[in-house]
Amino acid sequence: MDRILLCRSLFNASVFFARRVGWTVVIGTLLLSNASAESLTDGPVVGAVTDSSAKVFVRVSGPGAVYLEYSTDPNLRFAMQSDVVYPRYRDDFTAIIPIDGLLPNRTYYYQVIVDGQPALSSLSSFIAFPPDDVNTEFSFAALADVGNSKSRGAPSYARLTMDEPRFLLQIGDWDHRDPQTLDEMRLMHREVRGQGMSSGRYFRDFIANTTPLYYVWDDHDYGMNDGDYTFPGKADAIKAYREYFPTPELPNPKAGIWQSFRYAQVEIFMLDVRSNRDPNTEIDDENKSMLNGENIDNGQKEWLFSGLANSTAKWKIITSGVTFNPTTKPADGWGAFTTEWQEVVDFITANNIKNVLVLSGDLHSGGAFDDGTNAGVPEMSVPHSNMNMNDDHPTGITTHTPGTWTSGYIRGPENPGYVLVTVETNPDKLILEVKGVSGDIRMTETLELDD
Ligand SMILES: [Fe+2]
Known part of the structure; x- marks a missing residue:
């Protein structure tokens, strides 16, 4: 209605x-x-964008009627309306509102209407994605490992928006609090994006109102240090995540949150390296898996392999909350799963899948790169966003085993930042830049398309 x-x-x-x-x-x-009309408490955050649709997260103060008005006109003339949704107590009064009828590459402005009243003092916006079959130039940004506090901001967030990324990947450890209960998980999702934390306000003020978000957890935002499928809070973690994030369709949402999406000639595969992981302490053999430790049907490894093999995208980018390079962090990274790591690398090689890149988190580095010599495929370690690391390891990253990276690694404590990936055409290549909070470029790598 x-x-x-x-x-x-x-x-x-x-x-x-x-x-x-x-x-x-x-x-x-x-x-x-009228006095009891509800208000917008969190969001909006946009995600799951395609060339014709998107989803928007909102949370309101109580049971009310919510919908979106959206238009290519910055004054919302000729606005379209989403369906009306009624956020429920059992979902923490969150809602993921789908919108459709979009035109590719157009900027859309939108307003959130709560109980008949506009909730935003200024409109949010995003740019609809291009169709899958075009070859186009664009940039996107990647973040990992955030230290949220009431006083420490996240200038990386502010700086990256100056590069006008078409979307943002947050690839894990958006917080390090290890939430145990559903309420603690929900609170974390609110705080890292706005409420109560200085860093969250940076996200709200600089990213949420312009940039589509794609996020998958690592251990500390899943809820269990070095976590795996045995985490008792796993079902709650998935529920809270699904309440709070507008995601592409999840292949197996009861089991985990791995997901993929496409932007023009790039396909992004975001691994969930926690909820289906065997415990790190198990013997590293063909039975040990980071992707499908429980051997479920419609599992993550099957999804990854068929997705890579069938992808028509020129570039296949895999995100992993932990380092793929098995020479580093062997207690909790893919170095603790070398049999499966080899299986993944062999699958890519045997099926002649080219132009694969891994973006990984967890090192709290200032950036690192391997051309595939050690990692099996090219891998860039995404720097931490803003961690306070003064008392951390003497290696300058969060491990005594930094491992071997063909371009080396940059210490973390003085070097928070982000990765900017620029996709170029004629000739096709990826420019990978590790950038600091002032936009300074600390590392540049180029991947030329292998036809
Ligand atoms: Fe971390």
Whole structure:
């Protein structure tokens, strides 16, 4: 029901009751109901963008009616409307609102309407993705490993938006609090994006209102240090995640949050390296898996392999919350799963899958790169966003085993930042830049397309 119809119905109902119980009672009731109108508490955050659709996360203060108005016009003339949704207590009054009918590559402005009232003082916006079959030039950004506090901001967030990325990947450890309960998980998702934390306000003010977000956890935002499928809070972690993030369709949402999406000639495969992982302490043999330790049907390894083999994208980018390079962090990275790591590398080689890149987190580095000599495929370690690392390891990253990287690694404590990936054409290549919070370029790598 649209807003006009809703108002008309309410009015008609009011008149109906007024004739029976008297105008005074009705006017009082209407005043009361107006006083209890709900408000937007969190969001919006946009994700799951395609060339014709998107999803928007919102959270409101209580049971109310919410919808979006959206248009290519910055004044919302000729606006389209989403369906009305009614956020529920059991979902923490969150909602993921789908919108469709978009035109490719166009900027869309949108307003959130809560109980009939515009909730945003200024409109949010995003750019619809291009069709899958085009070859185009664009950039996107990647973040990993955040230290959230009431006082420490996240200037990486502010700086990266100056590069106008078409989307942002957050590839894990968006927080390090290891939430144990559903309520703790929900609070974490709110704080890292706005409420109560200085870094969250950076996200809200610089990223959320312009840039589509794609996020998959690592251990500390999943809820268990060095976590795996045995985490008792796994079902709650998945529930809270699904409440709070607008994601592409999840291949197996009861089991985990791995997902993929496409932007023009690039396909991104975001691994969930926790919820289906065997415990690190198990023997590293063909039975040990980071991707499908429980051997479930429709599992993550099957999804990854068929996705890579069948992808028509020129570039296949895999994100991993932990380092893929098995020479580093062997207690919790892919170095603890070398049999499966070899299986993945062999699958890529045997099926002649070219132009694969891994973006990984977890090192709290200032950036690192391997051309595939040690990692099996080219891999860039995404620097931490803003961690306070003064008391950390003497190696300058969060491991005594930094491993071997063909371009070396940059210490973390003085070097927070982000990765900017620029996709070029004619000739096709990826420019990978590790950038600091002032936009300084600390590392540049180029991957030429292998036809
Ligand atoms: Fe971390």
